[in-house]
Amino acid sequence: MKILVVGSGGREHALVWKIKQSPKVKTIYCAPGNAGIAKDAICVDIVAVDIDKLADFAEKNAVDLTVAGPEECLVKGITDEFAKRGLKVFGPNKACAEFENSKAFTKRFLQKYHIPTAKYEEYTDPAEAKTHCGAFGYPAVIKADGLAAGKGVIIAQDEKEALAAIDQIMIDKQFGASGDKIVLEEFLTGTEASVLCFLDGCSIVPMESARDYKNIGDGNTGLNTGGMGTYSPNELFDAALKKKVQETILEPILAGMQQEGLDYRGILFVGLMIREGEPKVLEFNVRFGDPETQSVLMRLQTDLVEIMESCNEQTLSKIPICWSEDAAVCVVLASGGYPGAYEKGKIIKGLNETEGVTIFHAGTTVQGENIVTNGGRVLGVASLAKTRQQARKMVYEAIEKICFDDVYYRKDIAK
Ligand SMILES: Nc1ncnc2c1ncn2[C@@H]1O[C@H](COP(=O)(O)OP(=O)(O)O)[C@@H](O)[C@H]1O
Ligand SMILES: [Mg+2]
Secondary structure, three states: OEEEEEEOOHHHHHHHHHHHOOOOOOEEEEEEOOOOHHHOOEEOOOOOOOHHHHHHHHHHOOOOEEEEOOHHHHHOOHHHHHHHOOOOEEOOOHHHHHHHHOHHHHHHHHHHOOOOEOOEEEEOOHHHHHHHOOOOOOOEEEEEOOOOOOOOEEEEOOHHHHHHHHHHHHHOOOOHHHHOOEEEEEOOOOEEEEEEEEEEOOOEEEOOOEEEEEEEEOOOEEEEEEEEEEEEOOOOOOHHHHHHHHHHHHHHHHHHHHHHOOOOEEEEEEEEEEEOOEEEEEEEEOOOOOOHHHHHHHHEOOOHHHHHHHHHHOOHHHOOOOEOOOEEEEEEEEEOOOOOOOOOOOEOEOOOOOOOOEEEEOOEEEEOOEEEEOOOEEEEEEEEEOOHHHHHHHHHHHHHHOEOOOEEOOOOOOO
């Protein structure tokens, strides 16, 4: 088979790495990819949102399956556009991608199907939003309805902050048209966790659990980031919680989708807040999470391409999905300054000196003879071992050997 992976981050490198292990696969392309992906796939210079060019490429090169990494291309309808040309994509169609494109759409769905979630209201008129922003007390959660690259949620501690947040999103349009509507939510407390699932329209199969670290600083302090590390399994997911998530969340999601005529095939990422063993849904994403994917795929033993095909062919329930009992840890190396301003173009050294780890590239590019930094999150260093502590040790030992100017990483991942 010929596979095209769309995207350029750590998640896409992990997808390429896993797909490469499939005996079914002869050629892997990645658009646009990065310096690390270029060692495992043929990189193609097309950006992830240019669906027409991607389809032209897939057609011309007889690509058998295109795997959509980031949400933007799914929301733009890559699956539907490719289908018109008889091309296959792993990832939900445009109608189903609405679960990530609109937080209000998801909230309506959750409420309609009695799936536990925070109370909410939605507003398109800023004046009206301002009159009601205290409806659930404070802190209040104010969300831009549409895509905002993980920056569209503001937790307002009091009315003053809430009014400012509404201005920022709805008047100043900090997130563009994504802020034409806002969702106001009740503030939930507890521990956050996420469940990645495979869906084929008839069944929903959760993957192994992971824990991710969103804050930039040790001890979960400082600004939010795209994710600074992960490990799998997440000990929070004991048998009781798994059962509860399955029965009160995953099964009703599938039933609700079927009721709505949404033929969801691909990955669904369910973000949860768990308090005293009771999970509530925070949000849906319609693709693999980054960097959860890096840890979870390290543990996947079944051929990922076979699973993806079974999702498209609605035979997911017929294939066994096996996971390693071992623990995976992934630590992100970032550019100093991230998630604020940072410099690019720093030479990365020591990439070939590491042992026992897998290095997933995120923000890297080739410059002459060198691999240099090209983004906020630069690398994900991952390992799989009998215990989480062993995996952690291997990862941190390897990190000692990798260097670039102003490298920053958290020291407490998987501790
Ligand atoms: N209702 C809520 N109560 C408390 N915290 C919340 C709530 N909704 C979101 N958050 C916090 O904001 C973060 C981002 O919200 P989320 O809905 O996942 O949007 P996105 O990932 O698109 O930015 C969550 O990971 C969580 O920390
Ligand atoms: Mg989120």
